[in-house]
Amino acid sequence: MKFPEWMANVQRRVEQALEQRLPAAQLAPQRLHQAMRYAALGGGKRVRPLLAFAAGEMTGAPADRLDVIACALESIHVYSLVHDDMPCMDDDTLRRGKPTVHVQYDQATALLVGDALQTLAFEQLSLPGLFDDSHKQVRAIAMLAKASGSRGMAGGQAIDLDSVGKSITREELEFMHIHKTGALIRAAVMLGALAGNHESASDSATLERLDHFGKCIGLLFQVIDDILDEVADTATLGKTAGKDAAQDKPTYVSIIGLTPARTLARELAEEAHDTLAPLGANAQRLKEITDYIVSRPF
């Protein structure tokens, strides 16, 4: 199967899985459930699920287990978007081409939508029998929690807030991004791999290699995001363009400049490919996702 077709398949599966696994809109409390569905359905590139599926296919993970993992990852990701968009944070009105949750509903609902989506992620990962091996399931839950919390995604968000209007170093910027975006992307690769039934799913050399790949791709993703925020328009992005500069937020573009940022992106893509090389044809989808991430004109 060609990559675009594979990608479209996974995106369709994930949409369907979310559709089924999010609480139904008619279930009480209806307004909350409607807003959760509004936030999570019908949009997004589903990068984290794509990475989980690609890594999971490498290690022989059952597709229905990957569906649940993908839902958990997207629930965490979407919760963070909903909260980040709130007036006390980035105060944004547009996300995935639609009004943000607090605009479409209200702030209190947006707060609860984020809260409940986070919980839903852990509810999904703790479904009975999701893994044949409960020990591995606990490990997967721990991995998601670590990646999302104050030493991962939420912590990166806090550093981001603190850095507004400040001049920070390239190292500090990298530290922020490794947490804010990198941690969950890395967890997506690792959770997908861990879900496998093959030997490779427990092989520490393979897992270490995938972890390093996850780290590269997480940073790559953010560098490209910083570049696109500078060069693309709002219609293309589906979210407000030029936001970082307007909010005086440090980015790779503001700190190292546009051309060096482009060079860095190419270097990170190369490092990602080099890391995957020893894994051979098994890692094909991960290589293709890397190429896909750098394929947006930046």
Place this chain on the structure above:
Amino acid sequence: MKFPEWMANVQRRVEQALEQRLPAAQLAPQRLHQAMRYAALGGGKRVRPLLAFAAGEMTGAPADRLDVIACALESIHVYSLVHDDMPCMDDDTLRRGKPTVHVQYDQATALLVGDALQTLAFEQLSLPGLFDDSHKQVRAIAMLAKASGSRGMAGGQAIDLDSVGKSITREELEFMHIHKTGALIRAAVMLGALAGNHESASDSATLERLDHFGKCIGLLFQVIDDILDEVADTATLGKTAGKDAAQDKPTYVSIIGLTPARTLARELAEEAHDTLAPLGANAQRLKEITDYIVSRPF
């Protein structure tokens, strides 16, 4: 050991466990970690931990396992308080006798504190080796998630928001409270019991009985809370008194009246005792907690 001494012991243990298990204040991002500690340490009656310890002692749960469960329960409870106090929700300035997190820090920090505390709860419950039996550990995580999410605590909060200024029935009020406060209190009892190593920790008749007790005590707790909001003063409560009436929120007092609410509280306490009776002396602490909850002059 007399109950007041037992209670003080558990409260001390839980404070110590939180102190150790919350990220250190010097750890980056410092401001977030300081604010998480500000929110969670040094206050509160620790009702959920008390219930978990009491149920856990019944089923022979190791105290260090109960410490972790207590931290997870308090993390969820405190996250909900921090978010509930925010301006877009109840807009409160006082909690446990101190300025609320968004007043002491700022709204963005309060949002992230709540988010990160929720994650911390799941990080704690997924610690490797917390349970001898990983299968039970997954069940415990699922239980906490279910009690906290859109069909539990967060859902109850959403119903609460929707009910402001509306006239609702007693049944609707009960439905709201069963979710908003009841679900997590019930989970506290069940998680404590599940943590045990005795036969009784897996005995479905005992667990069902404890679950019913948890339901009674959760509702009882809320009825008393509604009465105290009406009759006690701010200094006694450590939070703003008379808030429900000021915000035109339905309560047991506003819907059934003060005297019937007091009668209901006594009936629920009696039902809780009746439920525990067949468990004999093993359930002594749970009985004492029931009496403690109704002991505040209401």
